[in-house]
Amino acid sequence: SQQGEEDPQALSIQEGENATMNCSYKTSINNLQWYRQNSGRGLVHLILIRSNEREKHSGRLRVTLDTSKKSSSLLITASRAADTASYFCATDAGHYKEYGNKLVFGAGTILRVKS
Amino acid sequence: ETGVTQSPTHLIKTRGQQVTLRCSSQSGHNTVSWYQQALGQGPQFIFQYYREEENGRGNFPPRFSGLQFPNYSSELNVNALELDDSALYLCASSNRQGQYQETQYFGPGTRLLVL
Numbered sequence: 292s293q294q295g296e297e298d299p300q301a302l303s304i305q306e307g308e309n310a311t312m313n314c315s316y317k318t319s320i321n322n323l324q325w326y327r328q329n330s331g332r333g334l335v336h337l338i339l340i341r342s343n344e345r346e347k348h349s350g351r352l353r354v355t356l357d358t359s360k361k362s363s364s365l366l367i368t369a370s371r372a373a374d375t376a377s378y379f380c381a382t383d384a385g386h387y388k389e390y391g392n393k394l395v396f397g398a399g400t401i402l403r404v405k406s
Numbered sequence: 407e408t409g410v411t412q413s414p415t416h417l418i419k420t421r422g423q424q425v426t427l428r429c430s431s432q433s434g435h436n437t438v439s440w441y442q443q444a445l446g447q448g449p450q451f452i453f454q455y456y457r458e459e460e461n462g463r464g465n466f467p468p469r470f471s472g473l474q475f476p477n478y479s480s481e482l483n484v485n486a487l488e489l490d491d492s493a494l495y496l497c498a499s500s501n502r503q504g505q506y507q508e509t510q511y512f513g514p515g516t517r518l519l520v521l
Binding site for chain 2: 324326331332333334335336339379381393394395396397398399
């Protein structure tokens with residue numbers, strides 16, 4: 292079963308606009324990561340935020356984490372057509388002896404940026 | 407490019423057959439994880455290998471098995487293939503130091519179709 296749930300399932304915006312995706316999860320975590328996937332190929336790591344961090348930036352990406360609400364958001368500013376992809380959040384509960392530091396993924400948000 | 411490679415890129419098998427998928431981890435990484443991604447869903451954790459031993463397993467039957475070699479490359483074997491095994495199989499490598507595991511970097515995946 293998947294822990295995370297992304298919202299919305301799909302998002303269509305114009306180039307230059309900002310895109311916000313949300314992720315909710317169920318259990319306590321060690322960190323939360325966001326990945327991008329183009330056309331059903333491999334996952335590209337975007338950003339990792341630890342459980343003791345509240346906000347993190349990387350280029351046009353801004354991630355927030357609210358552990359009290361068990362939620363995270365990914366903001367992509369000034370979107371480009373090349374940002375068109377599926378975006379997944381993944382949680383690492385850090386219970387390596389039981390689960391081997393597995394990542395638990397949500398079902399993803401499909402982002403389409405129209406030029 | 408993550409430095410994680412997988413082979414083959416595509417594979418077609420029939421029900422009941424056996425398949426072996428291969429993964430070469432990124433240089434300096436000692437941990438390999440395997441994920442199954444069905445169409446339209448997020449990846450699901452199969453198992454993880456650390457120092458040549460299985461270290462955590464998801465909700466997959468024993469006909470899913472694996473190996474990790476001294477050079478940290480890995481194989482995923484699936485016996486008695488079923489139609490539902492059709493999916494994208496992703497390998498991810500990472501470096502574990504004690505209980506802490508760094509970011510998992512994914513390969514491009516192997517797309518398996520079972521007829």
